[in-house]
Amino acid sequence: MHLSPEFGLTWKQIEEDGFPITRKIEILLSSDTAVGISKSNALAQISFAEAYEQLQPEIVILLGDRTETFAAASTALIAGIPIAHIHGGELTEGAYDDAIRHSITKMSHLHFAATEQYRNRIIQLGEQPETVFNVGAIGLDNIKKLPLLNRTDFERSIGRKLLKKNLLITFHPTTLENHSAGDQFEQLLQALDERTNTLLIFTKPNSDKDGRVIVQLIDEYVRNNPDKAVSFTSLGQLRYLSAIQHMDAVVGNSSSGIIEVPAFNVPTVNIGDRQKGRLMGDTIFNCQPLKEEITNAINQALNFLKQKKCSHPYGNGNASEKILQVIKNTKRINIKKKFFDIEYTPDC
Structure with missing residues (x-):
């Protein structure tokens, strides 16, 4: 969507913020049908495979649960590139994003969850606890940093x-x-x-x-x-x-x-x-x-009183620093994962 005039050509905002774009991967077909989205996803896999081959990244960092994110993950998995996934372990029962998110979790090697409950759910999916980190929601970081x-x-x-x-x-x-x-x-x-x-x-x-x-x-x-x-x-x-x-x-x-x-x-x-x-x-x-x-x-x-102090389960807006620190401190990622079994007591 970043590259589409229909969705605002938002890639320009990325460059305006000072981030050079190494590759622009055109994948979005002018269709919002199930067939059109599936074809876009197939095109994404082809395009990501070519980009990874050219760029040779040491790690792929992915956020969320969209179809193009799934394509980026599955292609990295096949290419043997470690994946760090942000915002795994969550539930959105009304959208197929839910299944996509959990699928990306199983393809990933480092996991950055937004709450402790989500961290536990990632472990429940069989991921090793030492690879799963509760860092809070990364979307809160800019609320603290941007001059609004x-x-x-x-x-x-x-x-x-x-x-x-x-x-x-x-x-x-x-x-x-x-x-x-x-x-x-x-x-x-x-x-x-x-x-x-x-x-x-x-x-x-x-x-x-x-x-x-x-x-x-x-x-x-x-x-x-x-x-x-x-x-x-x-x-x-x-x-x-x-x-x-x-x-x-x-x-x-x-x-x-x-x-x-x-x-x-x-x-x-x-x-x-x-x-x-x-x-x-x-x-x-x-x-x-x-x-x-x-x-x-x-x-x-x-009628809600904005002055009321309310609970907010997604952290305090320093997720990016925590993620960066974990990646820096990770010396080696073994792409051969072991499934983590949660102990249980069988019924007598």
């Missing part, structure tokens, strides 16, 4: 004045529920449409199956409601994190609503099953993708 935009600068960056209430909305398809994206998002739009004196800031979905249905609905809604709604293909890291601090709530089903948003003590309305199974703090309000439930959850979130 104040209200005036943020308004200037999006070309809109914030209103009395402001909601940031990101909704992705639930990939294990075929062709439900449009119906679910319609329910969300109906709930949002009832709000008055509220600015609705939409960020568009990723390249998951049926994502274009949501894009079309966002475009139509913003076109018909220019006084209260605005949309962005990608806000970028700085504007996105800056936006959260100025919002009254974040609405949708993105993992960011579970991991990054609570660090600002901003409430999240988490819709449906896409993130089901993740550890959630006190600022998360769950609901099903039904208009009445979404409306009630938004009302609860808007």
Whole structure:
């Protein structure tokens, strides 16, 4: 998606941040069907194999659970390149990302989990405990380090004045529920449409199956409601994190609503099953993708007292330093892994 005009050509932000890009691997087909995504994944495997052959990396560091990440992992496994995996051990029962994530864990050699529970789950999958580290969520690091935009600068960056209430909305398809994206998002739009004196800031979905249905609905809604709604293909890291601090709530089903948003003590309305199974703090309000439930959850979130000190299970924003230290201190990685069996007491 970084290389696609449809998703904002976000590779440019990487270079603007000072990171040279050694290879650009074009894999994304202009399709959000199951066939199109599978073909993109096949192209990714071919392309990663060529890149690894040329670059000869000592280690491949992968984050998360997307299909292209799976392609990068499986190709590295076959090439005999050690893999360090970030954000393993988590659950997202409503998306096929869940199975992809656990598959990447079994191909990886170093594991950097975001919580102790996730670390234990990686060990439960048979990984040696000494290779699994609880470092917290790496997405929190930039919240501490980036100089975020104040209200005036943020308004200037999006070309809109914030209103009395402001909601940031990101909704992705639930990939294990075929062709439900449009119906679910319609329910969300109906709930949002009832709000008055509220600015609705939409960020568009990723390249998951049926994502274009949501894009079309966002475009139509913003076109018909220019006084209260605005949309962005990608806000970028700085504007996105800056936006959260100025919002009254974040609405949708993105993992960011579970991991990054609570660090600002901003409430999240988490819709449906896409993130089901993740550890959630006190600022998360769950609901099903039904208009009445979404409306009630938004009302609860808007009554949330931001001054209240809430629990947040994902660390304190120094994951990158911990990961770097482990990799530096790892002298040798044995790619021949042994399965770690958890002791159990058989029934008598």
